[in-house]
Structure formats: C-alpha cells, structure tokens
Amino acid sequence: MIWVAGEIVPDKALGISVLDRTFEHGLGLFETLRTWNGHPTLLDRHLARLKRSAAELRLPLDPAALPDADAVAALVRASGIEGDAMLRITMSGGLSETAGAVVWMRAAPLPPPLREGVVRVEGYWPVLADDLLARHKALNYWNRRLAYEQARAEGFDEMLSISPDRKVWEGSRTNLFVVFGPLLSTPRADGPLVPGVMRSVVLEWAKRLGLEVGEGELGPDGLRMAHEAFLTNAVRGIIPIAHLVGHRLPAPGPWTKRLWEDILPWLASGGRTP
Structure with a gap:
C-alpha cells in the first residue's frame, strides 16, 4: 500500500506519466524516516528539507501534496506493520519546472538491528x-x-x-x-x-x-x-x-x-x- 494525493491505495495504482522528468532525466527527490514509539517525530524536519531541495533544484513541489502525521499513522496501519515502521516519501521530477510532480509515501518494517550494534x-x-x-x-x-x-x-x-x-x-x-x-x-x-x-x-x-x-x-x-x-x-x-x-x-x-x-x-x- 502507498499514500498518494491524500488516499491510501495499492502500490500498483500509482500513476506517473512516462513524460515525467523522473523518467526523462532522472529528476526527483526523496526522504527516508521512521516512527519512534509510533511517533513520526522528525517528519516536519524531513518535509522542510524536501521543500528546500525542491526550491533549490527548481522542482515543482506543491506543499499541499505532502503527507502529515495522520497520513503516516494511517499508512502504517493499512500496511499491517506491527511496531515502528520505516517510511519513504518520494517526489517525482514533474512534467515541467512548474507542474506535474507526484508525491507518494510507502511504509515498510524497520531493518533488522545491526548484528553487533556497531x-x-x-x-x-x-x-x-x-x-x-x-x-x-x-x-x-x-x-x-x-x-x-x-x-x-x-x-x-x-x-x-x-x-x-x-x-x-x-x-x-x-x-x-x-x-x-x-x-x-x-x-x-x-x-x-x-x-x-x-x-x-x-x-x-x-x-x-x-x-x-x-x-x-x-x-x-x-x-x-x-x-x-x-x-x-x-x-x-x-x-x-x-x-x-x-x-x-x-x-x-x-x-x-x-x-x-x-x-x-x-x-x-x-x-x-x-
């Protein structure tokens, strides 16, 4: 399952044009984060960095397309993940410098602990x-x-x-x-x-x-x-x-x-x- 445009849908439902600059030129951004005891504690900081990068690289990010803490919680539940989860927010390159970027989020179980902790x-x-x-x-x-x-x-x-x-x-x-x-x-x-x-x-x-x-x-x-x-x-x-x-x-x-x-x-x- 993924979150996109305010809805949780199967990952196969994600639609991106073949003309998106992600495919044309490899453009796009992502953020990886996790929940801590169920809290997406650092979500706002990750979204702020995504916005800064999009502005500097002139990618057409609509802030209204970004997920919030409620979206994170809903996606983790819909994904059937027990305990804390890893999250990836991806932004496509868009159809042009001014429009067409797609933002989506997926959730996954946390990776296993390091074998020796170091x-x-x-x-x-x-x-x-x-x-x-x-x-x-x-x-x-x-x-x-x-x-x-x-x-x-x-x-x-x-x-x-x-x-x-x-x-x-x-x-x-x-x-x-x-x-x-x-x-x-x-x-x-x-x-x-x-x-x-x-x-x-x-x-x-x-x-x-x-x-x-x-x-x-x-x-x-x-x-x-x-x-x-x-x-x-x-x-x-x-x-x-x-x-x-x-x-x-x-x-x-x-x-x-x-x-x-x-x-x-x-x-x-x-x-x-x-």
Whole structure:
C-alpha cells in the first residue's frame, strides 16, 4: 500500500506519466524516516528539507501534496506493520519546472538491528567539492549506491566520501561524527554532503549536554586521531563505529553512548521538550 494525493491505495495504482522528468532525466527527490514509539517525530524536519531541495533544484513541489502525521499513522496501519515502521516519501521530477510532480509515501518494517550494534567503516569514494547533487536526497543515487555496495562487498558496512583536496565529508547514506577529547567534530554542512536530519538533532543535543561542537573540515590523518566516532541516519539514529579507516575505536564510546541515551527517549516521546 502507498499514500498518494491524500488516499491510501495499492502500490500498483500509482500513476506517473512516462513524460515525467523522473523518467526523462532522472529528476526527483526523496526522504527516508521512521516512527519512534509510533511517533513520526522528525517528519516536519524531513518535509522542510524536501521543500528546500525542491526550491533549490527548481522542482515543482506543491506543499499541499505532502503527507502529515495522520497520513503516516494511517499508512502504517493499512500496511499491517506491527511496531515502528520505516517510511519513504518520494517526489517525482514533474512534467515541467512548474507542474506535474507526484508525491507518494510507502511504509515498510524497520531493518533488522545491526548484528553487533556497531559498524566498520573503510575506504573512500570520490566527490567533487562543488557537486550540487551531493547536498540533496536526489533520486539520482548511483554514486552513493555503488559506494555502499563496494563497502559491503569488501566486508565493511560503510564508506566515506572524499574530495580532491583530501577532505572527508560523509558516508554513502550517513553523516559522520568524530570525538577528539572534549570536542565533537563533524564536516561542515555547506560542503558536498547531505545535512542529515539526525545530524541536526545530534548537534542540538551535544550543545545541551555541554559538549564542545565543531563543524569544519576533517581529513584522513585527523580520523586516525579520533577517540571515538559514530555515524547518524534517520532510520538507525546514532551508529557507533568500531573500525574507522584502519583505526580501531571503543564502540560505543562514552559520548556516543551518552548522546544516544538522551536522544532516544526524546524521539520516543514524539519530540517533547525536555
């Protein structure tokens, strides 16, 4: 089942013209999120990012076509999913720059937990510092998909992007955080990376907890000096890193654990102000 145009229908009922620019030129956007204890806690943040990307990429998004929390709840029920669910909101490229985009949402069970609760990160995939699409959840996902598949084929869980100036930016589907003593560091949001929704949550909570936060530049040499590190994404939240490009780390490290222990109840409460 999918949600589209305010209705829940079988997925086969989705109708998109063959002239849609999704098929013609690979245009379109998507957001992936989940419910936490039944709450789509971060839905508004995901929709805000979708709107920003559509505006910057000149895609014809009608805000009235976007789902709300009631639509999420109805779709999860209609899909027969017990417990929390993963959600994907997709926007087609539209028939032109001004009209015709189709928005739909599907639900699926959450992926199984990580086998050991940690990940191993190894290797780099190239990205240009001025790559426009690197900053958006674009349907043109080949670079990220190939990087992820390469990491898995080599026995690892994730790979990091690196620009020609030897700056490290993100994972294929994750944001990167590294702890150096009292400093929590993450690549700056105006670089060639998707500024993740969970990334923003972590930055907010780190400041609340009194951790020094830095958004700047990270290089391969700096990663080898990390005391602890973790990845973030909207489905798994905070993901401790046990192996970071040849460097073994405690996982979860003390700050990684502290952040997740504080953020998780907030997510499960629907985002109530602590």
